[in-house]
Amino acid sequence: MPTPAVSFEFFPPKSLAGSFRLWDCVSTLAPLAPEWVSVTYGAGGTTRELTREAVGAIGAQFGLRVAGHLTCVDASRAETLAVAEGFRAAGVEDIVALRGDPPKAADGFTPHPDGFRNSVELIGALADRGFNVGVGAYPDVHPEARDAQADIDWLKAKVDAGAREAITQFFFDAETFLRFRDRCAAAGIDAPIVPGLLPIEDWAKASRFAEACGATIPDDLRAAFEVALRDDRADLLAIAQAAELADRLVEEGCHHLHFYTLNRPELTRDVCAALGVVPRPSLSRVA
Template identity: 80%
Template sequence: MPTPSVSFEFFPPKTLQASFRLWDCARTLAPLAPDWVSVTYGAGGTTRDLTREAVAALGQEFGLRVAGHLTCVEASREETLETARGFRKAGVEDIVALRGDPPKGSDGFVAHPEGFASSVELIEALAAEGFRVRVGCYPDTHPEAASADADIAWLKRKIDAGACEAITQFFFDAETFLRFRDRCAAAGIDAPIVPGLLPIEDWTKASKFARACGAVIPDDLAAAFETALRDDRADLLAVAHASELADTLVGEGVEHLHFYTLNRPELTRDVCHALGLTSRAALSRVA
């Protein structure tokens, strides 16, 4: 079975301790030679400057191809595009374009009066600036979507606006992704659909996040984690589950996997090793 290529998502640090954690995460995963890595953008644009600084540092210090996240929230069009141009000054040509989560305490997304009204408008503007644009998608259907078909129709609009590929929200069952991929193809979406995987470090937090974003939690997986937590085997189960999920996807023709690391690299590294990805350092020692 072929070895997939991979990419990793990081958080921008908000404290000195978090900066060390991000650095350790990059140092652990960079030897796996990811195609690219991304740095997220906080709700309401709260980490705009931190994201830009982290993007620049990861590229300079680790030689990684870095994508900055960019959203439509709480900024004018010019402010948003100025952030994008700041990425470019740091050597970044890749952007993950998202509508973005509204600030905490708000009732929902409200466009800035001088800002982009939707992710489609943002994608069009970034593509016109010459960026390579990736977007998000939801195999379990976005919580705000009118229907699963409407969700896929919106994804097609994003691809038609200039996005080169879509990265899914995390999911727990391979069939969820495979059915979604088939439905995207049937809708005329010919851009790659990349599965986003979350090695589960904290089951309580992961399940809470899953409920918030509409990801379906299989009953047998929930029961397995409850047992593993009692037996202090949660990490072993997390690696086994993510590795089996990834292996199944690769067997179904998936060529690239995107990992949500949460700046905790060990589980992601172990899953990659299980898939046959060997670090460049290890290879050089063998040579």
């Protein structure tokens, strides 16, 4: 079985302790030679400057290709594009363009009066400026989507607007992704669709994430974690579950896997090792 390419998502630190944790996470995973890594963008743009600083520092210190996340929330077009150009000034030409989650106190997404109305408009503007644009995709139905076909139609619109690659929301059943990939192909979507995987470091937190984003948790997985938590074997189950899922995807022709690390590298590192993705000493941290 071929060894897949991998990529990793991090989030920017909000404290000194968070900065150390991010740095430790990147230091642990950088030697695995990821295709690229990305840094998230907080709800309502709350981590705007932190994201810019993190993408620049990771690229400079580790020599990695870095993508900055960018959203449409609570900013004018000029402000949003200024953030994009700030990424470029930091040496970043790759952007993951998302509509974004509204601030916690908001009742749903409301476009800024002078802002992008949706992710398709943002993608088009970034593509016109020469950025390499990645976008989100949803194997399980997005909570705000009318139905599964609406998610396919929206992804097609994003690719037509200039997106070069899609990264899926995490899922727990390979068939969920494979059926989604087939429907995308039937709709004429020809951009690569990279499956996103979440090694389950914290079952309660992962369950909340899944509920918020509409990701289905299989009954047998839920039952298995209940037993594993009782027996203090949750980490072993998490590695086995993610490795089995990843292995099935690679068997089905997925040559690139994206990992949501939550700035906790150990499980992701161990799953990658099970797939044959191991450290390359020459790619350790740049002095």
